[in-house]
Amino acid sequence: GESVGLHLPTLSVQEGDNSIINCAYSNSASDYFIWYKQESGKGPQFIIDIRSNMDKRQGQRVTVLLNKTVKHLSLQIAATQPGDSAVYFCAEKRAYKYIFGTGTRLKVLA
Amino acid sequence: KAGVTQTPRYLIKTRGQQVTLSCSPISGHRSVSWYQQTPGQGLQFLFEYFSETQRNKGNFPGRFSGRQFSNSRSEMNVSTLELGDSALYLCASSLGDSLNNSPLHFGNGTRLTVT
Numbered sequence A: 001g002e003s004v005g006l007h008l009p010t011l012s013v014q015e016g017d018n019s020i021i022n023c024a025y026s027n028s029a030s031d032y033f034i035w036y037k038q039e040s041g042k043g044p045q046f047i048i049d050i051r052s053n054m055d056k057r058q059g060q061r062v063t064v065l066l067n068k069t070v071k072h073l074s075l076q077i078a079a080t081q082p083g084d085s086a087v088y089f090c091a092e093k094r095a096y097k098y099i100f101g102t103g104t105r106l107k108v109l110a
Numbered sequence B: 001k002a003g004v005t006q007t008p009r010y011l012i013k014t015r016g017q018q019v020t021l022s023c024s025p026i027s028g029h030r031s032v033s034w035y036q037q038t039p040g041q042g043l044q045f046l047f048e049y050f051s052e053t054q055r056n057k058g059n060f061p062g063r064f065s066g067r068q069f070s071n072s073r074s075e076m077n078v079s080t081l082e083l084g085d086s087a088l089y090l091c092a093s094s095l096g097d098s099l100n101n102s103p104l105h106f107g108n109g110t111r112l113t114v115t
Helices: none
Strands: A010-014 A019-024 A032-038 A045-051 A056-058 A062-067 A072-077 A086-094 A097-100 A104-109 B005-007 B010-013 B019-024 B031-038 B042-050 B053-057 B064-068 B074-078 B087-094 B110-114
Touching: A010 A019, A019 A086, A019 A104, A032 A062, A032 A072, A045 A056, A045 A062, A045 A072, A072 A086, A097 B042, B005 B087, B010 B019, B019 B087, B019 B110, B031 B074, B042 B064, B042 B074, B053 B064, B074 B087
Parallel strands: A010 A104, B010 B110
Antiparallel strands: A019 A072, A032 A045, A032 A086, A056 A062, A062 A072, A086 A097, A086 A104, B005 B019, B019 B074, B031 B042, B031 B087, B042 B053, B064 B074, B087 B110
């Protein structure tokens, strides 16, 4: 994740543990949310999305939780693996526009 | 299915020059958006095209322009390059236009360095 910020918050997790990455979004009118993973030298990769009429959505090893009351989004990764090391950021959609968070760097410790 | 393809991967230009970046969306995707990514500003929206029409534009100067062709391929152009234009330029395609909630799928970007 070379290009999303020099001083990103970092989450260090032991391999095999669960990871939780958080995101606060800004606008209660946002109706669609996406989590992306960005590895060094690559573009953001879609992980999972959720619409505002849902609270939870599960994918393969990932779960996204949406709390509209406090405008909070989280990404849970089960059984974190070395290949999960990357920068993760959320995106909220408001009308036509996507607003991206600054990202969290996930480091997986062997 | 092939992903979003951006060319070239790297570019080095000098101030005052102009540059054209190219993007081929995922087959069947008609919406193409462009973003600028820098360490300080993160991902900033440049513009969105759908069916050869610019639908939306971000807060960038007129030096930044783009277009979309009938096969959905898109190009963006930056004229009179400035040092501050150095960034990773990302193209994303999606199935529907920006009013639909379908995810953006990004290419690996073009790394532009202006000296």
